[in-house]
Amino acid sequence: MKPSRRTGRIAAAPILFGALGIVLLLVAWQWGSTRVTSEGALPAIPIVAQALGGLFAEGAFWTDVLLTLGIALLGWAIAAVVGVALGVLVGTSDIVFSATRVVLEFLRPIPAIVILPLAMLVLGPTGEMGVFLVVFGVMLPIAAQTAAGVESIDPVMRNTARSFGMKSGEILWRVILPGASPFIGTAMRVAAPVTLIMAVVAGMLGGAPGIGSALTVAQSSGRSDLIFAYVVVLGVLGLLVQAAAGRTERRLLHWHSSYRKGN
Amino acid sequence: MSTAPVTSTTVIRTAAKAKRARSRRPMLLALEIGVPVLLLLAWWFGSLNSTDPFFPPLRDIVAEFQRLWLFDKFASDVLPSIGNFVLAYLIACAIGISLGILLGLSKPLFWILDPIVQFVRSIPAVALLPIFIATMGFGNEVRVFAIALASIFPVLISTIDGVRAAEPLLLETARVYRLTRWERLRDIYIPAASPQIFAGALVSLQVAFIVMITSEMMGAARGIGALTLLAQGSFDVKGMWAGIVLLGILGYLANLVFTLVRRRALAWYLGAQKAASAD
Numbered sequence: 235m236k237p238s239r240r241t242g243r244i245a246a247a248p249i250l251f252g253a254l255g256i257v258l259l260l261v262a263w264q265w266g267s268t269r270v271t272s273e274g275a276l277p278a279i280p281i282v283a284q285a286l287g288g289l290f291a292e293g294a295f296w297t298d299v300l301l302t303l304g305i306a307l308l309g310w311a312i313a314a315v316v317g318v319a320l321g322v323l324v325g326t327s328d329i330v331f332s333a334t335r336v337v338l339e340f341l342r343p344i345p346a347i348v349i350l351p352l353a354m355l356v357l358g359p360t361g362e363m364g365v366f367l368v369v370f371g372v373m374l375p376i377a378a379q380t381a382a383g384v385e386s387i388d389p390v391m392r393n394t395a396r397s398f399g400m401k402s403g404e405i406l407w408r409v410i411l412p413g414a415s416p417f418i419g420t421a422m423r424v425a426a427p428v429t430l431i432m433a434v435v436a437g438m439l440g441g442a443p444g445i446g447s448a449l450t451v452a453q454s455s456g457r458s459d460l461i462f463a464y465v466v467v468l469g470v471l472g473l474l475v476q477a478a479a480g481r482t483e484r485r486l487l488h489w490h491s492s493y494r495k496g497n
Numbered sequence: 498m499s500t501a502p503v504t505s506t507t508v509i510r511t512a513a514k515a516k517r518a519r520s521r522r523p524m525l526l527a528l529e530i531g532v533p534v535l536l537l538l539a540w541w542f543g544s545l546n547s548t549d550p551f552f553p554p555l556r557d558i559v560a561e562f563q564r565l566w567l568f569d570k571f572a573s574d575v576l577p578s579i580g581n582f583v584l585a586y587l588i589a590c591a592i593g594i595s596l597g598i599l600l601g602l603s604k605p606l607f608w609i610l611d612p613i614v615q616f617v618r619s620i621p622a623v624a625l626l627p628i629f630i631a632t633m634g635f636g637n638e639v640r641v642f643a644i645a646l647a648s649i650f651p652v653l654i655s656t657i658d659g660v661r662a663a664e665p666l667l668l669e670t671a672r673v674y675r676l677t678r679w680e681r682l683r684d685i686y687i688p689a690a691s692p693q694i695f696a697g698a699l700v701s702l703q704v705a706f707i708v709m710i711t712s713e714m715m716g717a718a719r720g721i722g723a724l725t726l727l728a729q730g731s732f733d734v735k736g737m738w739a740g741i742v743l744l745g746i747l748g749y750l751a752n753l754v755f756t757l758v759r760r761r762a763l764a765w766y767l768g769a770q771k772a773a774s775a776d
Contacts, residue, residue, distance in 0.1 A: 247605075248608040251605055251608030251609045252608055252609065252611060252612040254613075255609035255610055256612055258609070259613055328525060329528065331525075332525040332528040333529070333532040336530070337528055337532065337533055340533075340749055342752075343748055343749055343751075343752035344745045344748040345622075345685070345703055345706050348748060351725050351726055351737045351740065351741065352729075352737065354737075355729055355732075355737065427619065430621055431621040431707075434624055435621075435711060438623060438627075438715070439711065439715065447626055453631065458628075461627045461628055465620055465624050466622070468620050468621055468624045469617070469619055472578075472620055472621060473616065473619045475619075
């Protein structure tokens with residue numbers, strides 16, 4: 235009986251402390267807002283809560299949320315297809331590997347936001363521009379991880395498949411892709427928050443539809459209560475996207491040995 | 498018994514790799530150097546007579562690059578951007594690592610701050626910028642502050658994880674040898690966490706770069722990002738391309754410097770890893 239009560243107490247402590255931390259932060263925020271209220275820059279909590287409630291009642295807000303998520307998700311899917319295909323090519327053929335190595339090594343560390351002015355110029359303030367930026371932002375890391383995953387596959391497995399008379403398409407489908415899937419899964423999960431960032435940036439700076447452009451509108455009209463409300467919404471969206479990506483990864487890859495041990 | 502198949506697999510693998518590498522190395526090396534050169538040449542000559550308003554000749558872009566950045570606007574726009582970026586990044590690393598060690602060692606403190614850290618870090622970093630601008634205006638200090646705050650989180654979180662994952666056996670040994678608190682921190686916690694700290698610091702570097710550019714694009718008068726977006730807004734396509742090229746090169750260089758520092762600082766760890774994978 236005693237050990238279980240002890241573990242129960244240990245599990246409760248982090249939650250209590252965490253709640254304490256949040257309360258402290260909210261108190262500090264409220265106190266700060268009363269101090270600088272003359273400028274109206276830091277809105278008090280009730281005002282932000284009111285703005286948040288106002289947003290929830292608006293249809294346009296939910297359209298914005300769906301648009302932002304849609305841009306992020308569509309870009310993510312396109313980047314996954316193209317990135318995995320590229321990664322498999324690079325990982326299986328040393329000719330492609332050598333031919334693309336220098337170019338990819340140079341392009342990979344460059345943040346996608348660099349290309350934003352060009353995307354704005356060519357595509358204009360549209361959803362396509364957002365999707366393009368998202369794809370540009372996460373495709374190469376996914377491709378690089380996929381290539382690493384393909385290279386990590388034991389050649390004996392590939393040779394075995396070949397000696398069983400599998401065609402190269404079948405080897406790709408049944409040996410290479412499953413073997414590289416933990417790498418692909420990790421890359422996709424890591425890419426998830428980045429897709430959200432790019433979708434928001436495309437809206438903030440490039441005017442692509444969604445929360446990003448709503449945030450810019452709120453900023454230019456000086457509605458700091460709306461700015462805070464949108465940022466809170468984005469935080470929640472970020473948490474949801476991360477949680478969904480992590481869950482999906484575990485769901486889809488539970489069969490792989492690297493996911494089975496322990497948890 | 499159970500190690501036999503693994504060994505033979507490794508032998509086959511390395512033998513096959515060595516054979517492949519020997520026979521085709523010259524051709525692959527030629528490809529590695531040739532393809533980028535060919536691509537650049539194709540861009541240069543393919544765009545030579547380009548009248549497409551969005552894709553001017555590479556020659557003009559290079560000329561504009563030279564005119565703008567070497568060294569007309571170098572001191573007035575490039576240096577402040579780089580300065581902000583480096584300063585904010587170093588601040589973020591210093592605070593992130595020290596706070597991370599503190600939170601990694603003290604459980605109650607970690608419990609108090611963990612939910613807040615988790616929430617703030619899941620806000621897309623650039624979305625914090627409007628808050629800073631609304632509450633503090635748009636001075637240069639605010640920009641440094643915003644870059645630093647946004648890029649603290651990756652390094653902070655990985656430092657916490659690294660410190661908490663320190664080998665228990667090492668800690669017990671340290672207790673047996675009666676190392677002081679400071680010695681334990683210096684000789685056990687920090688080395689044990691350093692690979693993770695560097696992994697987080699790399700993500701922080703990229704976040705800092707993105708926020709630096711974004712903060713300039715959101716209405717600053719000076720800086721590379723501001724000039725690039727200004728050029729785009731006034732349909733000065735060559736100027737925009739010159740800005741894009743410069744930002745690309747800077748992003749690449751930042752990464753390169755980081756990789757060199759990491760290789761230096763983690764030489765012991767990378768060496769051990771290589772030795773482990775060679776077995």
